[in-house]
Amino acid sequence: MNRDAVTCGGCVVSLAGAVAAPLVWLSSDRTRIHLGGGFENEGMDLGVLVTELPPVFLAGAALPVLVYTLLVRLLGGPGDASDRHG
Template sequence: MEQRDAAGYGGCAAAALGAATALYVWGSSGRTQRHLGAGFEGHGRDLSVLWTELPLVLLAGILIPPLTWLLTLRLLGRRGPLRYRALVAAVCTAGVFAAATWGLHTWANPHNPDHIRLSGALVSDLDE
C-alpha cells in the first residue's frame, strides 16, 4: 500500500506539472503567438493549432512525466527503502521532464537562419 500511494501521488504531481509546463511553453512560443494572430494586423492567423497542436502538446505533457515516474519505480522493484526509490524516480522524472521541455521549446521556437552568428558576424552581414 505504501508504494502504491507514493507512485500515485508522485505520478499525479508529475502529470499536473507536465501539463502546466507544456501549456506554458507552447503558449508563450513565438510560433504559437504568430498562429494565434500576434503578427502584423493578424497576418498569418491560423487557429487550427488549437485543435491540432494543443491537444498533442497537452497529452505529451500529461503522459511523459508520470510514465517516467512509474517506469522508474517499476524497474527498481522492491530494492531499498521507498524514500530512496522515490528519490531516484524523482531525479529520472526531472531529467526526462527537462529534456521534453527543452525539445518542446526548440520545436516551438525555431531558429531564424538570418540571425545565426558565425564568428561574431551575422549571416546577413556576410551577404553584403
C-alpha cells in the same frame, strides 16, 4: 516506498506536465504568430488550437508519468519482482 505515495507522485507529475506543456507551447514564437502575434494579425491561424493543443496537452500529461513510472520501476519501487510472493 509506499504504493500510495508513488501513485500520488505520479498524479502530481502528470498534473505538472499537463499544465507546463501548454504554457511552454504558448510561449513559443511559432505559436504566438499563429495566435495573432504577427503584424496586423497576418498569418493568424486559430486552427492550431484544434490541431496542436490537444496533443501537446496529452503528451504533457502522459510523458512525465511514463518517465516517473520507469524510474520507480528501475529504482525498485513497489510492485517489483522481489516483493511478490507466489
